[in-house]
Amino acid sequence: MLKKMFAAAAISAVCVSPAFAQADLICDQAGMTKLETDVSQITDSGKKEMAQKELAMAKEALAANDQEKCKSHMANAMKGQDPM
Secondary structure (H helix, E strand, C coil): CHHHHHHHHHHHHHHHHHHHHHHHCCCHHHHHHHHHHHHCCCHHHHHHHHHHHHHHHHHHHCCCCCHHHHHHHHHHHHCCCCCC
């Protein structure tokens, strides 16, 4: 019983954490500048290309003043920095 509760808690944490991570993103010019710097430092070419595409879409969303879409694309660009 206790194992099932821990497993459920772990699954919940994995599912909820991306939402919390996205909540603390700030979609503004300063955030874009930092993200551009971070993306430029990615060494894996595949991850870097994906992150650059997401960064471009985040910039478009920022220009359109679509905060949720911008945050989503910023979060996706940041995933390129994660060692998978």
